[in-house]
Amino acid sequence: MTTVVCRQLAPRVGEPAHNHQLILEAIATSGDADLLVLPELSSSGYVFRDAQEARSLALTSTSDAIGEWIGAVPEGMIVACGYAELGEDDRVYNSAMLFDRSGILANYRKVHLWDQEKRVFQAGQSAAPIVDTEWGRLGLMVCYDLEFPEYTRSAALRGADALVVPTNWPLVPRPDGERPPEVIIAQAAARTNKMPVICCDRSGAERGQDWTEGTTVIDHEGWVAGEADESGVARCELDLRAGRDKRVSEHNHLFDDRRPDLY
Amino acid sequence: MTTVVCRQLAPRVGEPAHNHQLILEAIATSGDADLLVLPELSSSGYVFRDAQEARSLALTSTSDAIGEWIGAVPEGMIVACGYAELGEDDRVYNSAMLFDRSGILANYRKVHLWDQEKRVFQAGQSAAPIVDTEWGRLGLMVCYDLEFPEYTRSAALRGADALVVPTNWPLVPRPDGERPPEVIIAQAAARTNKMPVICCDRSGAERGQDWTEGTTVIDHEGWVAGEADESGVARCELDLRAGRDKRVSEHNHLFDDRRPDLY
Numbered sequence: 001m002t003t004v005v006c007r008q009l010a011p012r013v014g015e016p017a018h019n020h021q022l023i024l025e026a027i028a029t030s031g032d033a034d035l036l037v038l039p040e041l042s043s044s045g046y047v048f049r050d051a052q053e054a055r056s057l058a059l060t061s062t063s064d065a066i067g068e069w070i071g072a073v074p075e076g077m078i079v080a081c082g083y084a085e086l087g088e089d090d091r092v093y094n095s096a097m098l099f100d101r102s103g104i105l106a107n108y109r110k111v112h113l114w115d116q117e118k119r120v121f122q123a124g125q126s127a128a129p130i131v132d133t134e135w136g137r138l139g140l141m142v143c144y145d146l147e148f149p150e151y152t153r154s155a156a157l158r159g160a161d162a163l164v165v166p167t168n169w170p171l172v173p174r175p176d177g178e179r180p181p182e183v184i185i186a187q188a189a190a191r192t193n194k195m196p197v198i199c200c201d202r203s204g205a206e207r208g209q210d211w212t213e214g215t216t217v218i219d220h221e222g223w224v225a226g227e228a229d230e231s232g233v234a235r236c237e238l239d240l241r242a243g244r245d246k247r248v249s250e251h252n253h254l255f256d257d258r259r260p261d262l263y
Numbered sequence: 264m265t266t267v268v269c270r271q272l273a274p275r276v277g278e279p280a281h282n283h284q285l286i287l288e289a290i291a292t293s294g295d296a297d298l299l300v301l302p303e304l305s306s307s308g309y310v311f312r313d314a315q316e317a318r319s320l321a322l323t324s325t326s327d328a329i330g331e332w333i334g335a336v337p338e339g340m341i342v343a344c345g346y347a348e349l350g351e352d353d354r355v356y357n358s359a360m361l362f363d364r365s366g367i368l369a370n371y372r373k374v375h376l377w378d379q380e381k382r383v384f385q386a387g388q389s390a391a392p393i394v395d396t397e398w399g400r401l402g403l404m405v406c407y408d409l410e411f412p413e414y415t416r417s418a419a420l421r422g423a424d425a426l427v428v429p430t431n432w433p434l435v436p437r438p439d440g441e442r443p444p445e446v447i448i449a450q451a452a453a454r455t456n457k458m459p460v461i462c463c464d465r466s467g468a469e470r471g472q473d474w475t476e477g478t479t480v481i482d483h484e485g486w487v488a489g490e491a492d493e494s495g496v497a498r499c500e501l502d503l504r505a506g507r508d509k510r511v512s513e514h515n516h517l518f519d520d521r522r523p524d525l526y
Contacts, residue, residue: 111522115512127525144515147455149412150526175486181454184485188451191444192410222447223438249378252407259374262390263413 001237002135005033008215008232010204013045016057020065023081027072033235034135039202040082040110040143040166041094047207051092054120058086061097061107073101078133080200082142082166084121085109091122096142096166098131106131110142112151128155128163136161136240143167146199147185149192156193157255162220162240163189163197169212180214183224191222194243194254203232264500265398268296271478271495273467276308279320283328286344290335296498297398302465303345303373303406303429304357310470314355317383321349324360324370336364341396343463345405345429347384348372354385359405359429361394369394373405375414391418391426399424399503406430409462410448412455419456420518425483425503426452426460432475443477446487454485457506457517466495 007026011019023042030036040046043065044057059065066083073079078100085095085107093109094117109124110117128141128151139160145151146165155163169182178184186197201215215234217226220243226236246254270289274282286305293299303309306328307320322328329346336342341363348358348370356372357380372387373380391404391414402423408414409428418426432445441447449460460481465474478497480489483506489499509517 111525112520113514115514118514123522148521148526149416149451149455150521150523153412154526178486181485184447185451185455188412188448192412192448222444223441251376251378251381257375258411258413259386260413262374263411263417 002034002240004035004217004236004238005030006037006200006215006234008201008203008228009039009042011042011045013047013206019043024072033077036079037198037200038081039200040168042081044084046168047209048120051120055092058084058092060086070099080164094121098140108140112144114144130158130160139163141165152189156195165199167199167201169201169214171210171212180212183214183216186218187222190218194220194246196220196240265297265503267298267480267499267501268293269300269463269478269497271464271466271491272302272305274305274308276310276469282306287335296340299342300461300463301344302463303431305344307347309431310472311383314383318355321347321355323349333362343427357384361403371403375407377407393421393423402426404428415452419458428462430462430464432464432477434473434475443475446477446479449481450485453481457483457509459483459503
């Protein structure tokens with residue numbers, strides 16, 4: 001079993017030093033986690049005034065700040081964290097990294113950009129990475145990426161045992177008693193692919209934007225295994241490889257049953 | 264607005280005359296419905312002993328029984344109904360028809376077969392039909408078909424405004440307070456495609472098999488617009504074209520945002 005911890009941080013846009021400390025504290029206070037997941041754009045905040053502000057808050061993947069995060073990770077822990085990235089091509093990306101004490105395991109640039117992000121970020125040009133780890137093969141994507149079922153499916157087909165998804169979910173209306181729509185979509189992605197989906201949302205209003213605070217860890221059958229408590233921490237034990245065998249009945253296999261000739 | 268009615272019938276396997284009457288009564292007692300949806304395999308029942316029993320209960324699409332259903336439909340109503348079909352190729356299919364007073368609008372053979380169905384049915388070789396009606400373009404699929412997100416997506420991309428889905432959902436375990444997994448998957452299909460999904464399940468235990476009785480009408484935002492009452496009837500008013508415009512924010516469009524180069 002893997003000890004999964006999500007910390008629903010409240011970064012502040014335009015206060016990178018504050019956010020840097022939040023990330024370091026999150027790592028330092030999660031010593032029991034095998035896999036620690038932090039929100040999208042943890043280092044920069046989200047509600048940028050314009051492209052220039054986003055650029056000013058972007059980090060290169062070789063920056064000292066990221067080096068400090070890596071240096072803070074205890075032995076045996078893997079961390080996923082979203083950040084604004086200044087690429088070697090001088091473009092700004094909404095990125096997420098998977099790293100451990102040894103360094104960066106994968107760097108991913110969000111492919112599906114939400115709304116105003118299109119004004120400040122460049123869309124990524126590579127599909128979600130799949131990283132073979134001690135805890136299984138982890139796919140990494142960001143927020144709105146999850147809402148494209150062909151994208152989550154393709155990660156599963158490429159061998160992801162579980163998806164790790166830093167998010168910033170803007171609060172949207174929903175009927176009383178319903179889960180956030182993004183969680184329902186994540187549950188369906190988990191169930192239809194037999195693949196756990198781990199979503200770490202953020203908290204803290206930012207320039208008038210409220211957040212869903214919908215952090216949810218979903219197991220390979222699509223059921224909720226963990227949600228954030230009042231302090232914004234979700235913690236659970238999960239077998240991230242539990243859905244590797246895609247058989248779901250005597251005669252059914254989720255992948256072999258597909259009919260790509262008809263899609 | 265379209266008046267949608269689902270009737271969660273309890274057909275009995277091996278009693279075609281009984282089931283025929285059930286279908287006729289369902290049509291007769293739904294006079295206010297613009298769209299009436301009945302379960303998968305309404306005419307035959309589901310839990311066949313073997314392929315021979317399924318074959319003995321199959322109807323050709325030109326059979327007198329189906330002619331009677333068509334003759335019973337009032338002016339202005341469209342009906343979706345699942346049945347066991349004996350094809351002109353002498354094979355047996357798990358089919359569904361969309362028909363009105365004028366005749367058959369579409370006949371569909373289930374593509375993704377569940378478990379023991381593979382022993383008794385031939386899989387369909389054509390994708391879900393999309394039928395242009397007074398109430399919008401209706402896509403027709405059956406039960407397990409819905410659990411392939413690339414299939415529901417492809418129906419949306421081919422222009423379906425709404426999906427009509429006769430089902431027989433075998434009861435499976437779920438945590439307290441959760442909707443059936445098939446409903447969660449249908450909600451996600453509706454939300455990610457901005458497309459209502461209308462699922463008519465069945466009731467009545469059959470040879471030891473219990474059913475979910477999970478009939479649910481889902482709107483274009485993925486929310487539940489109607490569920491079966493104690494008598495197994497779901498009735499609601501729904502704009503089946505409400506999700507035709509796929510824009511979901513100032514800068515987002517569910518279809519245009521796709522990145523098929525990466526899937």
